[in-house]
Amino acid sequence: MSLAPRAVLVHRRSELDELVHRHGTRGQVEFFLRTRGRTLAEVQDRHDAVTEALTRTRAAIPVDWRRGDVERGDLHRFTFDPGDLCLVVGPDGLVANTAKYLDGQPVIGVDPEPGRNPGVLVRHRAERIGRLLAAVQSGSATLEPRALVRATLDDGTGLDALNDVYVGHRSHQSARYRLVLPDGTVERQSSSGLVVATGTGATGWATSLARGRADAPALPGTAEDTLAWFVREAWPSPITGADHTAGLLASGARLEVAVESDALVVFGDGLEADRLTATWGQTVTLGVSDRRLRLVH
Known part of the structure; x- marks a missing residue:
């Protein structure tokens, strides 16, 4: 039965x-x-x-x-x-x-x-x-699929988020890391963190991050399996750059953050209590999740 x-x-x-x-x-x-x-x-x-x-x-x-x-x-x-x-x-x-x-x-x-x-x-x-x-x-x-963004640490732990994932210092101070783009380009950066947003999240934090930025990509639509990513307040110095601070991630593409600080936190949709911690030398990989929200339309 x-x-x-x-x-x-x-x-x-x-x-x-x-x-x-x-x-x-x-x-x-x-x-x-x-x-x-x-x-x-x-x-x-x-x-x-x-x-x-x-x-x-x-x-x-x-x-x-x-x-x-x-x-x-x-x-x-x-x-x-x-x-x-x-x-x-x-x-x-x-x-x-x-x-x-x-x-x-x-x-x-x-x-x-x-x-x-x-x-x-x-x-x-x-x-x-x-x-x-x-x-x-x-x-x-009618069920409307919505993409999620997934953050995965190199120890196998991970989390998904419907709107966006933040990677940075827990108090939003300067975070140091190496950013690896999908095409293999590498830039060492110091910033107040990265935000990777879905099409659903494009109406939230991503909109504020994109406003007024010359390098801001066109934000994905709610039905797209595409992510927009932004580096917040990248600081150029003799050892850090600010040339790669925004872009899009198609389904299957990955953005990597290799930690060069004592610890960076990773959390989704503003839920800081439910977070991952990446320590020095660890890598955070960000991309479109295999899972989907199925919203009754």
Whole structure:
């Protein structure tokens, strides 16, 4: 007998939950917000919107399906099964936070606060979830593949990210390394780190990095298996250069960073807590991941 499908609901604590956890009581939260020109009512309204979206999403899951539930802070401890269907309720960034832990499972992004989120990855309202789940189960749903960027250390450890990967000093001070381009060109550099972004991430950090730079490449589209890379604030000196600070990586191409500092950190999508550390002499290889996010369109 085959197992029933499992829907895994991914969410994050609301701002109100975070504030109560930090300050202890709603009264203290209200005082804190008032000192900063805000009101508890505003934060409560947003909390209520998220709660309602979660309630509606849970109610839409068929009663005979299995269920999973995970908060963003526990994603690194949660095991997704190959046949899971993932329901992400929150801002667009929560889909990015989740993508690195998936391996082909369909993702439905649910926007609990329409108008506050860009809605690039969370495209659906909670009231549509029942129909979407039925479409995914029947195979009639349209799944949009999104490329991920992969960073791999020479000891075999690695991580994937949906938006971008950062390689640099943990405090964003000068990082020293040798940059090896796909064509074999080598340049020793000192900079505040590198960012390698996907087409999905091209609307985020990569846009800021590209703005105003004469050497900035045309950023990849969301459906492209191409990455854009940028070196931040490369410093030319007698022993370091700044001639190669931006470019594109096609699928199959690799960018290498050979560490010449005590240690550089590697993390994806802004999750610094979930990082790799590359020490002197190690090499970080960056390229398009073999995995894809499968976003229900």
